[in-house]
Amino acid sequence: MAQSGIPVALLADLLAVFIIAAAVGIFVAKIGDFPYTVALLIAGFAASVVGITIEIELSHDLILLVLLPPLLFEGAATTDLERLRRDRLPILLLAVVGLLVSVTLLGLAGASLFPGFDLLLALLFASMILPTDPVSVLALFEELGAPERLATLVEGESLINDGVGVVVFTALLGYVSGSEAGGSAALFTARGLGTLLLDIVLVSGGGLVVGLVGGLLAYSVMSSLDDHMTEIILTIILAYGAFLLAEHYAADVLGIHLSGVIATVTAGLFIGNRGAEYAMSPQTKVAVFNTWETAAFIVNTFIFLMIGVTTPLDDLVANAALIALAIPLVLAARAAVVYPLAAVANRVTEPTVPRRYQHVMVWGGLHASISIALVLGLPPSTPLRAQLRAMVFGVAAFSLVVQGLTMSNLLDRVGIVTRSDAEELFELLLGRARAVEAALDATEELHRSGDVPQDVYDDFVAEYERERAQLSEAIATLARENPVLRHERVLAGERQILQREKSATLDATRNGVVSGDVGDELVEELNVKLDRVRSGQRTVSEAEEEYEEFWRRRAAEYGLDVDGVDDRSSADGDA
Known part of the structure; x- marks a missing residue:
């Protein structure tokens, strides 16, 4: 038993650290608008002052x-x-x-x-x-x-x-x-x-x-x-x-x-x-x-609390x-x-x-x-x-x-706006919407493999689809009431898509699918689009483009009528 003294003492000290941290977390959750890390530091100071001894050496x-x-x-x-x-x-x-x-x-x-x-x-x-x-x-x-x-x-x-x-x-x-x-x-x-x-x-x-x-x-x-x-x-x-x-x-x-x-x-x-x-x-x-x-x-919790505890107050x-x-x-x-x-x-x-x-x-x-x-x-x-x-x-x-x-x-x-209540709610709704989509996909996969019976599958799908519809409505309403939120979200999505497009173009160039000159033109065009997105402008469904896409220009020079495709598709749909 004597050999277990040091590990037990260390475990007890670690437990004391996280008990204090849990108390701090509860305190911060109750009062709100108080940085958790700063509260940990102050709690560490207080523990040192009242004589709570934690033997862990920082x-x-x-x-x-x-x-x-x-x-x-x-x-x-x-x-x-x-x-x-x-x-x-x-x-x-x-x-x-x-x-x-x-x-x-x-x-x-x-x-x-x-x-x-x-x-x-x-x-x-x-x-x-x-x-x-x-x-x-x-x-x-x-x-x-x-x-x-x-x-x-x-x-x-x-x-x-x-x-x-x-x-x-x-x-x-x-x-x-x-x-x-x-x-x-x-x-x-x-x-x-x-x-x-x-x-x-x-x-x-x-x-x-x-x-x-x-x-x-x-x-x-x-x-x-x-x-x-x-x-x-x-x-x-x-x-x-x-x-x-x-x-x-x-x-x-x-x-x-x-x-x-x-x-x-x-x-x-x-x-x-x-x-x-x-x-x-x-x-x-x-x-x-x-x-x-x-x-x-x-x-983080351990560091900030221990800085407070080990600060040499004297x-x-x-x-x-x-x-x-x-x-x-x-x-x-x-x-x-x-x-x-x-x-x-x-x-x-x-x-x-x-x-x-x-x-x-x-x-x-x-x-x-x-x-x-x-x-x-x-x-x-x-x-x-x-x-x-x-x-x-x-x-x-x-x-x-x-x-x-x-x-x-x-x-x-200084006039810097931090996250508003609307932004926090928007993030919460989007996060939950992604989770619900993942749950539906998992339910479908488990059902196909026979791990979920039909009656359970029906209950799960009905519940998650109901929640998905409610989330979609809430997100749409919040976006209508706060247009900036939707605009920023769309820009973030466009940026990710354009980066994927750029990576695919670079891979095609490296693999020899397209020549270096053509690849450079395509990448340069994507860089222009990325710059527009970073400056707050959309590149998808814009009424007026500031440039003609490289592939459209080359197709027109060759004599291909690519713009007429939309017209023919519309005519076929009307028919």
Whole structure:
């Protein structure tokens, strides 16, 4: 029995965590309009204050190796790659250039204002606290129902800049700990800065390659399967395997640690977009995404509650002056890069990033699990380690509680409409309608195979068809009363259809069904249609087309009367 003490204690602590989480969930459900993640953090603080002891150690390795990969993978897999591509310039500018500039600005300010901090130590703090946290951002924006484009901008930046932030932190820690000779003087030379930039490119690019190769391998296996349980296991292997291969095992082969964050994000983007579209059946897609949604919710719950429980409140009080100084400096460094870089992106690309989005991007750059994982990984010999730990936890707590709680008000103040009651109801009705259709298909299949008797089949079909009719009427009524909802839904459907059409055209070109020149013309035409859909214009049943379709033009040049087909069909129908 003595040997079972540790597992039982661990199980008891985990049970305590989820009992508190369940109580928080009930509280949030009762009062409404209160972010669940913020409530978890506050509950963790309260548990710490009243003396509830949870012996689970929220360590650097636990966060980075166990908890972070599923959150990154799920967040990336549910991100629309097409939207990410559309806003790639502002996202990359903020995630790479913005992070480097803001770390430099905060480091310079901190070296002058933080007592006892030299430039290297201030830069180290900046590299830990400035990467925005995808875990926090994804959770908060999903709860608030932020507009898709705003969510893409903030989430895309968060998913990418963590990889860059870890590289910068690792390089700076080498100088601080003495493993890199010369200190800040060596860092701020052409050679030192060049080495840092080269490390960022190699580590990030290597992580991208690892994630892409892993995603392709998983895709090739999944495309030949139709077993949702096996495919769920494959995605779990991919999420953790890509992270570990890049972050740890690549060093044995290449002598350099690659970015596990970027590897996992890349793998998630690939499987969540191309894999979901071409390698998964509808049933498998539902099973895989539901599994990852549940896993992300459980891990999120654990992280936010444990951050609250393990926050060193005594250290926060002792270093309150430092924390109070750090908070406005962090916000100022964030603002100093968001507004100028958004202006640069707006001069080059369309659509532009609206000013009101920029305000939210400054205030919505939350800092939590990544920053805490990095500060927990500081060696004991790091100068001013206790102060750094208190500052990171303090800024993270302010970020999650104050910025998190005021985000909804900020969205209202700047005129950004979150999901309305009509939109939420529309989503609910559409989701239920899909479920009913799937139930009818399953009932029909089971009846054909003899697994459902005729009388049960008749009852099921009658009930589901009645519900389908009611849902159709409710959806039609809601769409009539809210034309914008229907328009957006139609545009989303058109975009998916056009993307499928584009993929089929590319496959036909690769397989030699059509020549390269013809394929290029067809793809270019589809790109024009996709651009119109993205700008809010329909391409189906439009009264006036802005262009003549390529195939119609070539058919007319050849002498084929394709327009007359509709006239003849109508005449035959009238007859």
